[in-house]
Amino acid sequence: MKKALPFYLILLLVFISACTDQDDNIFVPDAETEIQDFIWKGLNTYYFWQADVADLRDDRFGSQEDYQTFLSQYSDPSDLFDALLSPEDRFSYITDDYVELQNARAGNFDSNGMEFGLIGYTDSDRVDGYVRYVYEGSDADLKGIKRGDLFTGVNGQRLNRANYFELLFGESSGQYTLDMAAFDTQDMIVPNGQSVDLAKSPATLNPVFLVKTFDLSNGVKAGYLMYNRFTATFDQKLNQAFGELKAAGIDELVLDMRYNPGGSVNSSVNLASMITGQFNNDLFVSLKYNQKQQRFNTDYKFRSTLSGEGINSLELTRVYVITTARTASASELIINGLDPYIDVIQVGDVTTGKNEASVTLYDSPSFRFDDEALNPNHTWAMQPIIARNENSIGFSDYIDGFVPEVPLREDLRNLGVLGEVSEPLLARALSQIDPSLAPKFLPLPTLAGKELLGSDWHELLKNDMYLEDPL
Known part of the structure; x- marks a missing residue:
């Protein structure tokens, strides 16, 4: 060939006793930093790059006070998590809602049935979207959305690099109006004056x-x-x-x-x-x-x-x-x-x-x-x-x-x-x-533009x- 390239990876651990005594008993946090304590101890134990991150060293803290002071610097647990990641790490993440994560692992999503891709450009901040495929019987399918359809906006707002994430993935994205588009004679994606209302509902998506x-x-x-x-x-x-x-x-x-x-x-x-x-x-x-x-x-x-x-x-x-x-x-x-x-x-x-x-x-x-x-x-x-x-x-x-x-x-x-x-x-x-x-x-x-996040x-x-x- 060529260059011969959970739900729960709880792979950890039939017994947590597998950790060293120092890891298990390091320090006990106060109630205000219990999440931060969980983050540090979990990464110190299992993170692939633990040995390369100075703040994750087993001997990083000399006392309970040092440890507590370090955790208290991060009022937002996500900030601590990000600060402890290796520069080589492109994929680790954290969530404040593991119930939603578990549902997603099982294939249960809120979806309108439209799977899409997004294109960004180097000469402007505009973002355009295209439909990759549609699930049969979904809201998008019933509204006539099909593979290859194009869109440039949501709820009357032109998509750009500053707003596309919130409009398509944010808290208010359960229901939106998709502003449709088409190619013009210069192969530019431009609005065509049509729009489609789409609503998400709980769905189990068969891969x-x-x-x-x-x-x-x-x-x-x-x-x-x-x-x-x-x-x-x-x-x-x-x-x-x-x-x-x-x-x-x-x-x-x-x-x-x-x-x-x-x-x-x-x-x-x-x-x-x-x-x-x-x-x-x-x-x-x-x-x-x-x-x-x-x-x-x-x-x-x-x-x-x-x-x-x-x-x-x-x-x-x-x-x-x-x-x-x-x-x-x-x-x-x-x-x-x-x-x-x-x-x-x-x-x-x-x-x-x-x-x-x-x-x-x-x-x-x-x-x-x-x-x-x-x-x-x-x-x-x-x-x-x-x-x-x-x-x-x-x-x-x-x-x-x-x-x-x-x-x-x-x-x-x-x-x-x-x-x-x-x-x-x-x-x-x-x-x-x-x-x-x-x-x-x-x-x-070749069309101008580079693929961004998609659905x-x-x-x-x-x-x-x-x-x-x-x-």
Whole structure:
């Protein structure tokens, strides 16, 4: 190939006694800094870069007074968390509402059914939006929103770098009016005078978005799966999808993860085992922890069962993976983990480059949610990076992302219909299997602008790769 790149990663800890006496008994905070105390002790124990952060050293404080003075500098716990992160860390985060985090982990969101991307520009502060796809039966679907639709504003306000986050992700974003747009003759996105009212409601979003097969002209039967997030509660649905592909007798598989920002490591292992099947019990990936937690280093192996039932394995020796800059984390784990075993042909754009895993830490003696001594005074939790992954041959250096063998970026002027042979990225992937399907259109000039956050960026989940099971 190329450069061979919870819910609860409570991976920590069957016994918190695993911590040193100094870590366990360091100092007791006063009530006003109990959250700050939880943050410091959790990061001191499990943070991947703990040894590199001066304020997280085991000998940082000489007395209770020193420790208390340090914590008291940060009235906002988020400020302390940010101050303790390594400059290398791009992905750790904290929340003041772990209930919402848990719901998001299970795939439960408030959603209007429209998944979108955003484009920013270097020559102005304007921001434009485009629709990636729409969930069937959702409010957006019922209002006629479809893939490729464009928008420039919300509630009559032109989107820009200063306001787009609040308008589309803020507290008042449960209901809004989307100001629609279109391309003009100069390929500029401009308002078209139309608007659509959209409202979010509780929804459980199935990440197994599309499953199809294609009988190609060269006699090959190709399967296609669009998978949009590694959500453990949908692993059975994923296995069912592979059961359909297996029953259809596919010869090749196109795995579309262009909009998949990551998720459960366990789900990634399951998916890899579904694609293959001939490597049962062989090493898929390993997770390596900081020097204080080497005993938690974990090997994830290919498996043959899921929740006691057989995995529908295809035993493929090659897979085509559609990627974009939004492909991250557990999605990249699939590429890295499979690469030593089968041919992984990447089609699309360079991936994000996230090779670390995180864990949800709660304010309890074991940092676990199911601890009877969980602090009832607040709902803060944090998701720090605690491990780095490497594949079976020890490769882990893909922080700049995986570069595709078959490069092609999505073009907003020609997004196509997902799952149709004419959709540009799928067409390019299928043409690697059947050359007669090689796209006959000429690439258009590159549009100005750079991708910003999209709806796949969840305020709590972000581009996350997390562990679910305690050791």
